[in-house]
Amino acid sequence: xxxxxxxxxxxxxxxxxxxxxxxxxxxxxxxxxxxxxxxxxxxxxxxxxxxxxxxxxxxxxxxxxxxxxxxxxxxxxxxxxxxxxxxxxxxxxxxxxxxxxxxxxxxxxxxxxxxxxxxxxxxxxxxxxxxxxxxxxxxxxxxxxxxxxxxxxxxxxxxxxxxxxxxxxxxxxxxxxxxxxxxxxxxxxxxxxxxxxxxxxxxxxxxxxxxxxxxxxxxxxxxxxxxxxxxxxxxxxxxxxxxxxxxxxxxxxxxxxxxxxxxxxxxxxxxxxxxxxxxxxxxxxxxxxxxxxxxxxxxxxxxxxxxxxxxxxxxxxxxxxxxxxxxxxxxxxxxxxxxxxxxxxxxxxxxxxxxxxxxxxxxxxxxxxxxxxxxxxxxxxxxxxxxxxxxxxxxxxxxxxxxxxxxxxxxxxxxxxxxxxxxxxxxx
Amino acid sequence: xxxxxxxxxxxxxxxxxxxxxxxxxxxxxxxxxxxxxxxxxxxxxxxxxxxxxxxxxxxxxxxxxxxxxxxxxxxxxxxxxxxxxxxxxxxxxxxxxxxxxxxxxxxxxxxxxxxxxxxxxxxxxxxxxxxxxxxxxxxxxxxxxxxxxxxxxxxxxxxxxxxxxxxxxxxxxxxxxxxxxxxxxxxxxxxxxxxxxxxxxxxxxxxxxxxxxxxxxxxxxxxxxxxxxxxxxxxxxxxxxxxxxxxxxxxxxxxxxxxxxxxxxxxxxxxxxxxxxxxxxxxxxxxxxxxxxxxxxxxxxxx
Ligand SMILES: Nc1ncnc2c1ncn2[C@@H]1O[C@H](COP(=O)(O)OP(=O)(O)OP(=O)(O)O)[C@@H](O)[C@H]1O
Ligand SMILES: [Mg+2]
Numbered sequence: 108x109x110x111x112x113x114x115x116x117x118x119x120x121x122x123x124x125x126x127x128x129x130x131x132x133x134x135x136x137x138x139x140x141x142x143x144x145x146x147x148x149x150x151x152x153x154x155x156x157x158x159x160x161x162x163x164x165x166x167x168x169x170x171x172x173x174x175x176x177x178x179x180x181x182x183x184x185x186x187x188x189x190x191x192x193x194x195x196x197x198x199x200x201x202x203x204x205x206x207x208x209x210x211x212x213x214x215x216x217x218x219x220x221x222x223x224x225x226x227x228x229x230x231x232x233x234x235x236x237x238x239x240x241x242x243x244x245x246x247x248x249x250x251x252x253x254x255x256x257x258x259x260x261x262x263x264x265x266x267x268x269x270x271x272x273x274x275x276x277x278x279x280x281x282x283x284x285x286x287x288x289x290x291x292x293x294x295x296x297x298x299x300x301x302x303x304x305x306x307x308x309x310x311x312x313x314x315x316x317x318x319x320x321x322x323x324x325x326x327x328x329x330x331x332x333x334x335x336x337x338x339x340x341x342x343x344x345x346x347x348x349x350x351x352x353x354x355x356x357x358x359x360x361x362x363x364x365x366x367x368x369x370x371x372x373x374x375x376x377x378x379x380x381x382x383x384x385x386x387x388x389x390x391x392x393x394x395x396x397x398x399x400x401x402x403x404x405x406x407x408x409x410x411x412x413x414x415x416x417x418x419x420x421x422x423x424x425x426x427x428x429x430x431x432x433x434x435x436x437x438x439x440x441x442x443x444x445x446x447x448x449x450x451x452x453x454x455x456x457x458x459x460x461x462x463x464x465x466x467x468x469x470x471x472x473x474x475x476x477x478x479x480x481x482x483x484x485x486x487x488x489x490x491x492x493x494x495x496x497x498x499x500x501x502x503x504x505x506x507x508x509x510x511x512x513x514x515x516x517x518x519x520x521x522x523x524x525x526x527x528x529x530x531x532x533x534x535x
Numbered sequence: 536x537x538x539x540x541x542x543x544x545x546x547x548x549x550x551x552x553x554x555x556x557x558x559x560x561x562x563x564x565x566x567x568x569x570x571x572x573x574x575x576x577x578x579x580x581x582x583x584x585x586x587x588x589x590x591x592x593x594x595x596x597x598x599x600x601x602x603x604x605x606x607x608x609x610x611x612x613x614x615x616x617x618x619x620x621x622x623x624x625x626x627x628x629x630x631x632x633x634x635x636x637x638x639x640x641x642x643x644x645x646x647x648x649x650x651x652x653x654x655x656x657x658x659x660x661x662x663x664x665x666x667x668x669x670x671x672x673x674x675x676x677x678x679x680x681x682x683x684x685x686x687x688x689x690x691x692x693x694x695x696x697x698x699x700x701x702x703x704x705x706x707x708x709x710x711x712x713x714x715x716x717x718x719x720x721x722x723x724x725x726x727x728x729x730x731x732x733x734x735x736x737x738x739x740x741x742x743x744x745x746x747x748x749x750x751x752x753x754x755x756x757x758x759x760x761x762x763x764x765x766x767x768x769x770x771x772x773x774x775x776x777x778x779x780x781x782x783x784x785x786x787x788x789x790x791x792x793x794x795x796x797x798x799x800x801x802x803x804x805x806x807x808x809x810x811x812x813x814x815x816x817x818x819x820x821x822x823x824x825x826x827x828x829x830x831x832x833x834x835x836x837x838x
Binding site for chain 2: 346347348416418419420421422423424425426427428429432437441
């Protein structure tokens, strides 16, 4: 009865097999949980640190736009209006509110309740409407970062005075301002309308966002067509079993594994030093990132083109389509979902890339928001790096906020990838 | 078909089947029968491979895939408005030969074709011949239905648009309708022309591919096992269709079904290991084959 015998053997082994399967499944679930937990912790720390940066404290001040204090005699004299000392009227307003402040340090601290951008706010207002001169206006100014940090509850009053950034007399001022409803937290528009600044409360990431945008634009416009053309050529036109084609293929695959900083060095040596492309600009950034993204997109595009059923191409050729027509009317549209996925993966990599950009001067401090690919600028990840290097609490906050925005962009790009894939996906 | 040539004159390209065990050549003209297929050498083609009203003709056709030769010195005419069936065991080169006729082999980089091939007397591999024009004149239906992932309408209209055959929308509409009617598909899909062609059943897809091929109005249609994936009903539809098409088109069909060859074709060509063994009127091939290999094949002894 060898038959029932083997049945017995199998039955005996079954338990072990199931146990093994169960163990394997448990391992799988455990590793999933661990990676998920890490992700949650990461997101939680970033969001909890960065969340406050989306709010900013404003101070309400009554400003007397006194012509004599401002030393403006003629309302139509634009130069005088432009260069008048608006800082002074702000100071006077504060002095009036808090009379009897003595000593250099205390006076400076008093002035530092509001950001020095207050003067520019007034100036712009007056330049627009000179009739404001001689009147009394109420303004909401940006508060200085220390006040803002306190308002967000990040400064402990109970610490000994010499261990905290705000002294007792400053707390008295703040208490008075709060009592008079002159302090208010609002949505931090500055974060999205300003470029970088040395003053934390004035620092925004519009410069970095625009810089990233322009850099990505250059990268996309260069790498997408070049990569798709290269992939299409290699797949559809290049002679097979050709030594040169093989060498090119191997090199493309190797390029994808080259550390990105090498591309920065290459950009510095070739683009900047040899071709004289201006440094610190989205143009040079885009050129360098193109080098980096090309292999990714080429490899993805080749896989996508290869997966187009040959029968479709044969059908087109058999009806009298030329090779180019077949490529553009059938192969590329059918390969498009894969090509786009590869492109977006490549672009997402490029968006988060810092190292090569450091080599080509995109780490410079740029306060101006760039308006084109030839303006000096920085990009999001470099901005994050720069801010994370600053000691001020407000910059720490902004670092996390910028990371959130960057992550937001990445998620958005992936959503676009999914949408495009859905749109282009056809069954065959 | 009066001027029939029975054997290939001046063509002693006998290639032994089994090169290790060369046997003396057997006179194919006498039609002497042999008991074992391994005894048989193929000494040119028996039957009547040439006709006097040839639409397409091939002489001395050799095809190589890299170093490997797939077709050995085939001479064959395809007569005007006839249906010629090509049969033979798997791997004997039927598809390869069919693809010679519209230069589909050009798309395979390692494939090399030699010999003289003409369409209406013009050299189709000549320098002046445009393969695009050739493929418009010699259409092809593939073994596996391969509609484009587009609407039924766009599938049929594709070739016409490609070659600019219709000057306006209504002409194109008419062309699409006429092609679908000819392919016997119109009734089934007339309300769904904008639905994807890939959503049809296998048999419908194949008829769509035929409609797509005839919409270009080719002179010759090459069909590579067009019904191999279809049920008997769909097969019957396509066979009827071929019979109707014969009055306007010349058709070469590769098939594994000898019944199908017998039903639809006027002439039948039997291929064996890259060589054209026998060509003759279909009745003759199936009732009284001249060559031992042909007989073995049609009686089901191998293949
Ligand atoms: N693309 C190719 N590359 C290399 N060899 C090929 C290629 N296509 C066909 N061959 C070879 O050529 C020979 C003939 O093949 P072909 O496809 O013409 O046979 P067939 O008669 O159509 O067979 P089947 O009935 O199975 O379709 C075979 O030996 C095959 O291996
Ligand atoms: Mg075949």
